[in-house]
C-alpha cells in the first residue's frame with residue numbers, strides 16, 4: 001500500500017492565503033487627462049480600465065480568506081460609479097475644477113473644458129493616474145467591506161491590494177500591508 005502524501009509544509013516556511021478577483025464586470029470605461037513632467041497636460045482621452053483586487057488574510061471558519069461574493073458586489077458598486085464618466089481630480093495643484101448643479105468646468109492654464117455635471121465624477125486626487133485611482137478604489141472598497149461584513153473579517157486582513165490597468169498590461173498598483181492595514 002502506498003503511503004498518503006505528506007501535505008504539511010516545511011517547518012521553516014509560513015503559509016499564507018489570498019484571493020484575487022479580476023473580472024470583466026469590473027472593467028469601466030472612463031475619460032480623463034493627467035499632467036506630467038511638471039506642467040504638461042495630456043489631451044482628454046479614455047481607457048477601458050480593468051480593476052483587480054487581492055486580499056490576504058488567515059482562513060475563516062468557512063475556509064475563506066474573504067467571501068468572493070462580498071468583494072465582487074462591493075467592487076461592482078464602485079466601478080459602476082466610474083463607468084462612462086469623466087474623471088476629474090479635485091486636489092490637482094494645476095487643474096482647477098469647479099462645479100454647480102448643471103456643469104463642471106476644468107481649467108488648466110488657458111485651456112478650459114465644460115462637462116454636464118452628471119457625466120463627471122469628482123475625485124479627491126492630485127492626478128487621475130492609475131496608481132491614485134487604484135488607491136481611491138482600494139480605500140472605497142475597504143470601507144464598503146467594513147460596513148458589510150463582521151468587524152473581524154476586515155480586521156484580519158494582512159494585505160489589501162488593488163491594480164488598475166489602463167492599457168492591456170500597463171497598470172498602477174496600490175497596497176496596504178500588515179501593520180498599516182489595521
Ligand SMILES: Nc1nc2c(c(=O)[nH]1)N=C([C@H](O)[C@H](O)COP(=O)(O)OP(=O)(O)OP(=O)(O)O)CN2
Pocket residue numbers: 034042045046047128129130131166167170172
Ligand atoms: N505610471 C503611470 N504612467 C502613466 C500613466 C499612469 O497613470 N501611471 N498614465 C499615462 C496616460 O494616462 C496615458 O494616456 C497612457 O498612455 P498610453 O498607453 O499611450 O495610452 P493610450 O490609451 O493613448 O494608448 P495607445 O496605445 O497609445 O493608443 C501615461 N503614463
